[in-house]
Amino acid sequence: MCPVSAILDVDADPFSVHMQMQGQAYRIPVADLKAVLVEDREVHRLLARYTQALAVQQAYTALSNAVHHIDERLARWILMCHDRVDGSDISLTHEFMSIMLAVRRPSVTTALHVLEGKKLIYSERGVVSVRNRAGLEAFARDAYGECEKEYERLIGAVVSQPVT
Structure with a gap:
């Protein structure tokens, strides 16, 4: 859900919103969302909790960028x-991953080779396939998991991916 500024009752947001992967989304005018938030306290409560979960995710992303090696950060991002x-295939280019991780594109290629060498993923042009999710989680170590626990605590369980 974005922008969270609507939940926080802020009249402007300096960010642009882009869908990063293929999928479905709904778009409604902010004024309509604000009207629903006033009318339905349960929707407001759920979206407020989502805002908290997003803030935790942003904080952990900053922490991970500061303390984790590119290989672990990439594993974290692929897991996220x-x-x-749905499924194990994720449409991602090396260029896009480099932008999301704020590193040079060759660094992503090298990190992908590390993950492939450990048989955690398979990467081909524009697609990354998760081969061993449990292994990928173990490789990511403490870079992955805390945000997901907080989301589950605040929102509830998510439909988990099958462990391979």
């Missing part, structure tokens, strides 16, 4: 994408 798609 995997959480949000």
